Amino acid sequence: MILLSKGAKLTLGIPTLEDIKIIAAEIRDSDRKDMEGLHPGSQIEDIILHDVRHSKVVYGLYMDGEIRGALGVIPLNTTGTGTPWVVGTSDVDKSPVPFVRASRKILNMLQNSFPVLDTWVCAQNSKSINWHHWCGFTFDKEKVRIGRDEYYRAARSAVMKINKEII
Template identity: 25%
Template sequence: MVKTFIETATTEHVQAILPSVRQADIDEFIAASGQTPEEVLNLALRVSTRAWAGIADGNVVNIFGVAPASLLGGKGIPWMVGSDHIDLHKRAFLKGSRLALVGMLELYPHLENYVDQRNHLAKAWLHWLGFKLEDPAPYGVQGLPFHRFHMEKR
């Protein structure tokens, strides 16, 4: 049986996931900010209210969290970086996603961020979680089409 769990994300998790970050995530980082996965993840750990690592069979499957959108509160920016190991642990990933979303909405009753139009799996996952995806518009340093996505606590 596969041992899966979620724990607080650390810089060690960042180093562990780097060799297997999904190409779609790398493409999204470059299009949005021009940054490498290591730069994006280290920044995310520094600015996030909470950040977690999903572990399965000793591998870092994903690192995810939520950061404040402003100092005024109420709005959070959810984020997730996946590894190629996600495909091997889809059921645990999906179950954990729903649980993590509940926790994020407790911290921030309004969640919003952007997803690359080319990242079809991420868009399907966000839709499955219940996020509303808006029509794509130019975004980021490359001006490629991204969807703004958002959700309000019910």
């Protein structure tokens, strides 16, 4: 496991099928609503497993050894663009700071393989919008209807990040 923060003992590891089942059973409300909007009638566990199967990389987020979330990146093309996804348990909402602080480190690591992260963010999910802004994603101004909800397209480029740090 990779230690992400000193005080909170937040680590990255490879999630098991049992870990995915725990996340699905204890999913935070905002993630559940997003998934139900994109995939009406589908089971949460099936949606997460679909993302896991199609991802090039998948990590589990563990707090003090207990699974609290999973994330991955689904390749969109062969030029290094991928769609990131993240899902957490309700415990993430109870103690979000360690996860938010580690997010940029995780995304920077993922961008070694995927220089461009391109995703859709539910316009009704303020937690997701705020997290994506915090992590350096830029948003298109127009919303697009996908499933039952409207979404913003959001992207994060490793090149943009590097250029901002140089300036």
